Amino acid sequence: MxxxxxxxxxxxxxxxxxxxxxxxxxxxxxxxxxxxxxxxxxxxxxxxxxxxxxxxxxxxxxxxxNAYKYVFKNPTSILNAYKVTIFYSVVTMVLNTLVMALIAYPLSRKELKGRKGMSFYLYFTTLFSGGLIPTFILNTQYLHLGDTMWIYILPGMVSVWHVFMLRAFIQGIPNEIVESLRIDGASEYRIFFGTIIPLSKPVIATVMLFTFLNKWNDWMTSMLYINDQKLISLQYLLQRIMLNVQLLQQSQQAGTSDMIDATQLPTETVRMAMAVAVAGPALLVFPFFQKYFTKGLTVGSVKG
Amino acid sequence: MKEAKTTEMVKNASKKRFKVKRVSLQLYSMCIPAIISVFVFSYLPMVGVILAFKNYKYSKGIFGSDWVGFKNFEYFFKSKDFFVITRNTLLLNTIFIITGTVAALFVAIMLYNVKSRAKTKVFQTIMITPHFLSWVVVSYMVFALLNPSYGLVNALLSKFGIKGIDWYSTPNAWPVILTLFSLWKHVGMDSVVYYAALMGIDSSMLEAAEVDGATNFKKTIYVILPTLIPLITILTILKIGNIFRADFGLFYQLTRDVGALYPTTDVIDTYIFRTMRVVGDMGMGAAIGLVQSFVGFVLVIITNAIANKIDPDAALF
Structure with a gap:
């Protein structure tokens, strides 16, 4: 001013x-x-x-x-949960964003027949859902995803709000750009990967950030579907330590023997050190995306 | 000559039509992964709602289990839990909507008045950070504050000579605790939308008000707030549409699922979870889930129709 x-x-x-x-x-x-x-x-x-x-x-x-030394020396359970969580968070961040951007681009083309129907097909899932129990039975008894890495990756690939955010942003890209590329004979995939994606950086970065954090912060999937200790996520491990500090001792005893006596476990401080170790990476990722963040978020934030 | 031209035109037209067809085929193919994913993980479970009318037996599967009609619903509606969890869900969500909207508006308007861009950015960033924490991590923070043996709040109370309170067995305190932490987590993010809307205000309007001698307070009441009213209306209506859906993490993690707190913190979503996990009654849980989904569906349709009347641009469909 x-x-x-x-x-x-x-x-x-x-x-x-x-x-x-x-x-x-x-x-x-x-x-x-x-x-x-x-x-x-x-x-x-x-x-x-x-x-x-x-x-x-x-x-x-x-x-x-001491608490941090303890957390990071404690080899088996925590490091394993880190590996699992990082793996599926990164994979879904890339994969889900790609799948959502892939449908957002056609939905942004006004000339495409049936795009309204497809939008409603997506939108309807936010209005009505089968609910927790039918979903649980489908995933475990019919798709057999329980106790596999797939349960973290396959369900919930498409977030309707993210698709609509992407669509709104892509709609803002001048149509002439797409048209001129088409006249030059470029295929739609070429237009999408070569032009639309680079021009949509702010919104793509925002959606990637949200997807990553949603997955990183997910404890529910492990709680419902995972019994195999090698596959539990970091957040769920943290949740279980909250309810049962002995868990740290158990994994301790199962781990290497050159540790401090398990009865001397510094429970109070280790607990909080665990929470910091779990929350930290999520907060560290945020600044890298912040450049794009507000811009990507506010475009079409209310209505897709 | 003329003939050649027409054949040329026909050729071009068919070429164009072919091209349009090719373009749309490619576009449709891009939709396939998302369409399939949504079909399998969102539409297929909808078939499972028939569980609500069955006595589910693991060995018999969804389709093989015996039909019991509306028995699951009857049982649920007659239980005393029905009243408690419905009341808790509606009451707490109402409190969250009101306090959340007021706080987000307040923060957005105050932030709009801060002239320094650098400061605005710092404040906004800090206020957004809690949004990126899981409820599990937040439950540790709550525990650090309220834990009866070492917690900070009780330590403070004892300094003033007040006897410490065992928060995890005091249900009456929890509507306030949950509201405070819900605010803490969401206020920054919620204010982003309002703040963005404020950035779009025509500054000449504010300057005109200034020339007329309006104070800052008057400017806020008569110029700034009215421009936000459509947005406030729409966002509130949308939230009312979801009033039957509780934030499971908030209610499950922060209370550490302590039974003593159920009277004030048990909501529909946590109840369904326990019906499934603790009681193991799948049919009953599915029935409650179906009631929740159905009522939520009707509410969204109604609230959207209202939104449509107020401002067609703001309605969702």
Whole structure:
């Protein structure tokens, strides 16, 4: 905004004060938002004995990184859950975004017959669903996806809202570009991969980010479908540790023997260190996508 | 000469028609993966709703199990759980919608008033971050605050001489706790949409109001807020359409599925899950799921029709 020169200095001062108050208010809001994060990190970096005697604190009274050493030394269960989660999160991020973009492009072409019908075919699934139990029985008894890696990858490939977001963005690309490429004899696949995808970077990045985070944060799939300990996801492992800290001890005993005595397990701090280790990667990914994020999100966010 | 021209034209036309056909064939082929995926994982389970009318036996499968008519529904509607979980779902979702909308609006409007772009970006980024955490991780944060032996809240209370509260066996506190954490997680993301709408406000309108001597407060009430009303209406209507669907993670993880909290935190989705996992009554669970899906469906249709009347552009279909 351009500053008006005819404004009196008094008004400017008032505006300055107002800006200061606003900033102050947001600093407080942000502090409230960050507070639980800080608490988590602080407990994870505290000394176990101090926690047991004095309770949690927002700043570590006695600093210690033992909990993290413990988490990352504990080889079997946690590292395995990391591997599984990273694998299916990355695969679905690429695969799902591709599948969704592939249908979003035809749906954005006004000349294509039946595109409204196809949109409704997708949209209807948000209005009515078979529900948890029929889905569960289908996946386990008929498709036999239980206890396989496929259960993480195949179901829920298409998110209708993401397709509509992609469609809205692609619609904003001038039609002349597509038409001129067609006249030059380019196939639709060539147009899609060579031109549409590069031009849709903001929305593609946004959808990839959301898909990745949805999968990374998924605990439900493991809880419902996985019994094989080698295939459980990180979030579900974390959930089980919340309800049963002994689980850490068990995996400990099953693991290598050169560890600290299992009875001396620093449960309180290790628990929180686990939570930080699970949440961390999701938060680290975010800044890489932020450049595109708000732009991709706000285009056609309300209506596809 | 003339003949040659017409044959040329016919040739061109058929070439063009062929090309159009080829283009649309390619376009249709692009849709196939998504269409198949949605068919298998969204439409096929719909067949499974017949379970709601059956006494499901694992050994007999969906189609082989015996029909029981509306018995599952009857049993559910007559149970005392029906009232509790319906009340909890509707009440808590209503609270979430109201507080969530007010908070998101407040944040968006205040953010709009911050002139520094750099600051705006920092504030927005921080406020969005909780959206990217799973409810499992958030449940650890809640536990760090409320855990009866080491939790921070009880430690603070004891400093003021108040005896610590065993939060995980105090059901009455949980509607407030859940609302606070729902707000905490969603306010940043929800405000993004409103903020984006505010960016589209014609600044000449604001300048005109300024010339007329409007204070900032008056500008907010008479210029900024009215421009948001259509968006607020639509988003609220859409949320009302989903009022029967609870956020399973919020209710299941934050309460750590503690039975003592069920009176105020048990919702339709957690109840169905327990019916399936703990009780093992698939037919009953499917029946409750069908009721939820059906009521949700009707509500979305109604609310969408209302949205359509208010602003046809804002309706979903």
């Amino acid at each position: 351009t500053k008006k020169e005819n404004k009196s200095t008094g008004l400017k001062k008032a505006e300055k004060k107002r800006q200061f108050i606003l900033s102050f208010m947001f600093v407080i809001i942000c502090a409230i938002i960050l507070f639980p994060f800080l608490l988590l990190v602080s407990v994870s970096l505290s000394d176990e004995k101090d926690i047991v005697f004095n309770g949690y604190n927002i700043i570590p009274r006695v600093f210690s990184t």
